[in-house]
Amino acid sequence: MATTFADQLRSLPDEALGALIQLRPDLVVPVPADISALAVRAQSRNSVARCLDGLDEFTLTVLDAARLSRAADTALTSVDDILQLAGEDVAEDARAAIDRLRVRFLLHGPPEALHVVGAVDEVTSPYPAGLGRPADFLDPQAAALCADRAKLRRTVLAAPPGARAVLDRLAAGPPVGALNRDSVAEPVRWLVDQHVLVPVSEAGRAPRPDGELVELPREVGMLLRRDTGPLGVLRPVAPVLDGPARDPRSADSAGAGQTMEAVRATEALLEALATEPAPVLRTGGLGVRDLKRLAKAAGIDEAGAALLVETTYAAGLLGESENGTGADNFLPTGQYDLWRSTGIAHRWAALARAWLAMTRQPGLIGRRDERDRPINALAPDAERAGAPQARREALAVLGDLDPGTAPPVDALLGLLTWQAPRRSRGREAAHRDAWAGAAMLGITGLGALTSYSRVLLTGPGDDGDDPLGVLHPEDSHADAVRTLDQLLPEPVDHILVQADLTVVVPGPPEPELAGELDVLAEPESAGGASVFRVTPASVRRAFDVGYQAADLHDLFRRRSRTPVPQTLTYLIDDAARRHGGLRSGSAGSYLRSDDEALLAEVVADKRLGTLEMRRIAPTVLVSPRPVARLLGALREVGYAPVAEDAGGATVLTRPKTRRAPSRSARIAEPAAPLLTGPRLAGVVEQLRRGDVATRAARRAPVTVRAAHGQAIPGLTAVQQHTQAMAVLQQAVRDKARVWVGYVDSHGATLSRLVRPVSMSAGYLRAEDERGESLHTFALHRITAAVTEE
Incomplete structure (x- = not known):
């Protein structure tokens, strides 16, 4: 089948081959050597599973119909057989689904003899459309019952109510159930006795230790689905999302307001960490008490604080730094100061990009893991590799809707489940977390995706305006910043x-x-x-x-x-008169002032008795305490001293700001390239040329292959080395192409079609027209040379 499959790919026009690559971009990561290698990759388990993950519910059901309708002897199906299973009501939609499967080469071959790619059975359920295996495969007695359609109907109709409930449950799928051997239910025993259900152990499978498995034969399941059809309830069209329609301008305005709040809360949270760093737990992460403290400082709930902590860490604004005692603390990094100096839109874009790219799921923080231990912020337990993809999927659903549409979350989850059932399985919590985070960061407003977020989510060239791939991802982010800037109030320079x-x-x-x-x-x-x-x-x-x-x-x-109030003027002047009236130095420390009465007041102040100050001159006091303690004690009781250096100059101080080492933000790279225009055409051309080169190499003349030591029927001798040299000399004169057989430096025997240019100094120089390169061969390594026919 591999050869047939490769030949079908090889016969495709360039447009169809390019369409396959666009739909399955993983096939060209990296670009295969030729179309045969592309065919092998297209039939591999990983590639088929990736392709199936992107298919909608109805298309996957049609693929199940193709699996069900395969002939037992040839394993082939046809378009008519698939349509018969799907039913006339959805025939046109089923034809479109078949076309989607064929263009992806999950189905291939002529319409009357379609093949299902073998890896499909390996990566999907063994029960297509929730139906069991045929009765003749499971049990002869069950096969005899199913062969008599009238008797099968009578048996099903005669089933007790409990047994009928079991049948309806198994008919909906999956068709297998587990029974406890110690307490087998009477209705199920009746069904087994009537051969409507078949114990799986009788089909050769080992019994389960916790109970026996029974399976509903395919024919019985299809009979029970007579009202809904063999494939069950079909939904060829995506569910319609009903929700309030917001004014896009109102949604943008609400989202812009939330971006300002998110930036403000982020700054407050990081400033709180700068003032009081939080220790890193031994198991990693941020403690629950510290998270509560940060939430209170930022004026948000703990879930919002957890989201911002994770996002700032991913953006490189928060890091870890050693505190001098061997332990680590969480502190803002030097990059935080640069971030803070930019505008609100730039700050928001940095947070949004980090949130979209980070492999963390903040919604898990506060829950318990499988060992019943709480999951802390920044702890390893909150790492989820699929989190970025889940966010993109959740926001893409909103992006596909009309601007201002704000459907409920449950409806969005239902749509995601229809669009990609395989990919959405098990991701409900991640999708809910994504929508909550988008609302917190202002990516959505009033439940609808904002205009600037649409720009941020649209990468450069996504709309085909970048065929050569020259745009940089920063371009789309700059566009989002400009769009958001138009919605935000202008920064003010007054108070x-x-x-x-x-x-x-x-x-x-x-x-x-x-x-x-x-x-x-x-x-x-x-x-x-x-x-x-x-x-x-x-x-x-x-x-x-x-x-x-x-x-x-x-x-x-x-x-x-x-107007500046007079009270503020008095406050500044009064503070200026008091500020610097006292000056301290180290003696431990000293205190001097030109106002002798003020020094006398300080010495007499009982609140300063712990400083043990004494007068050493009419204008100088000294203390054994450090300068910092002297200054702090004087300021606590209402004085306003300043420090000075050894020369008497005032020492200007700003509170020391501690920072963790700067970290670069992690930006997710796309899993596969987006190929359009010339880039796609270049990949197709490379595949074609590689295929031509590979196939041409396989058509080397028998004399060349015989010179490699291969057994050629009817060949009695090989071409001698002197004959090869004569052929090459004549090819240089005639500028003709020849097949050259040679042994490389690793001892491998190879054949190449080249055009000789010159022979001298023991070497042959020749052009390889397929590879557009010039090769040099050592003459003593050449085993044969034959002019191209």
């Missing part, structure tokens, strides 16, 4: 200062303003309009990092669209 010292930012702040607010004010609430509050501690923090009072006055005057 609104209120009389109660609250600062309102009426929109997303631009990066420079956000950096200033981090120093100048304490955050109170976030959202479309963020609210901050200026406090004495925040003003002192601004002075600590180098701001002067005039700088702060100018900043608020420049940034605020409302």
Whole structure:
């Protein structure tokens, strides 16, 4: 069959061969040497299973009909036999399904003698369409009963209610059931006695230790399906999704708002980790208490926090760093600072890309594994290799619907099950997790896929506008960023200062303003309009990092669209007068001031007794405590000292930011290339040329093959080496092509059709027109040479 199959592929026009490669791209990864190798690969178990995974429910049922209708002696079927099983009501749809199977070469051959690729039986259920094996294969008595159609009907009609319920259950499929030997049910025993059910052990299979298997013969199953048809209930058309139709603009607006919330929550979560790093558990992952703390800091639930932790880790924004005691902590990486300096759309795109590509399933976090242990965030137990594919499948269903369509999740799961039953089996939890994550990250809005997410999910060249493959994946992401930017409010560079010292930012702040607010004010609430509050501690923090009072006055005057309240001016001036009034150094540490009365007040302050300060000069106090402890104690009781270096210059300090080593985000690569246009034509041409070369090599003249030591009937001698040299010299003069037999450096005997160019210095130089290359042969290795006929 392999030769016949290869010949059928070889006879296809280039368009049909290209269509097969497009439908089954794994066949050319890597590109096979010739069409014979392509045929072998197309019949392999892995390739057939991959192809079946992409077929819909109805097409798989039609394939089962082809398996059921095969003749016992020839294993062939026909289009008419398949249509007869499918029924007249779905004849046209069945013909289209047969065409889909034939173009993928799961069925091949003429319409009246179709072959089913052998690997189909190996990778699918042994019970096509849920029907059992023929009665004559299972048991002679059951075969005799099924041969008498009238008696079979009477027996089925006479079955007790319990036995009839068993028959209906087995007829729906699968047709095999297990029975406990100690307590065999009376209805089943009646069916076995009447030979309607057959114990499988009687067919040669070893009995199961936990009970006996019984099987419903195929003929009985088809009789019980007389109302629905031999193949059962057929659904040739995908189920229609009923759901509310959202206004696409409303869905985009809701999704854009959620992207802002996701970015805000991500930043809050990572800032919380920067302030208080979380330890890495011994078994790997993030502890439950730390996850709760991060969820509270970000203002989201624990499931959302788990999703963002996993996503930021996949994006390279979160990493692990040694804490100095031999243990590891989770900390933001240096890449987080770069991410934070970009716009909201860029930040969202980085998160969305990492979520789509990561091989983690955040929905498993909080559940228990097979050993009844909780699954923690970032733990190895949440790793799932099929998670990226499950997300793509779930979002592709939404992408195929009209913009704004928001069907319920159960309806989406039903559609996924119809579109690819084999691939969706066991992935329900992953699909639900995908839709929940898409809503959390703003990929969907009001349950519908947003316009910018459609752009993100559409790779470059997916619509045929990139035939040469010159577009980069970043191009589609840049397009998504531009689309989202149009929906987001413009970043603002101003604030609104209120009389109660609250600062309102009426929109997303631009990066420079956000950096200033981090120093100048304490955050109170976030959202479309963020609210901050200026406090004495925040003003002192601004002075600590180098701001002067005039700088702060100018900043608020420049940034605020409302008049700067007088209370803020007084607060800044009062803090400036107090700031730096005291200066410390190391003695352990010292404290000096030009205000002798202020130093006297400090020495007399009983709250500072643990510092053990003493006066060494009218303007200098010293303490055995470190400078950091001295500064902290003075600030706790209301003073505003600053540190200075050995030369008396003020030391400006910003809180030290710890970062984990930067990590690169993992981006999933496509499983198989998308071949279109010239790229597809190039693969087809390569296959054709390889096939020609392989077939030509097999037609080497008998004298050349005999020179390799092969037994050739009727041949009494081989061509001598001197004769080969004469043939080659004449071919150089005539510029003719010759067959050359030679032994390579590994001792292998080969044949090649070449056009000799020159012979000198013990070497032959010749052109290989098929490979468009120039070869050099050592003359002493040439065993034969024959002019091409």
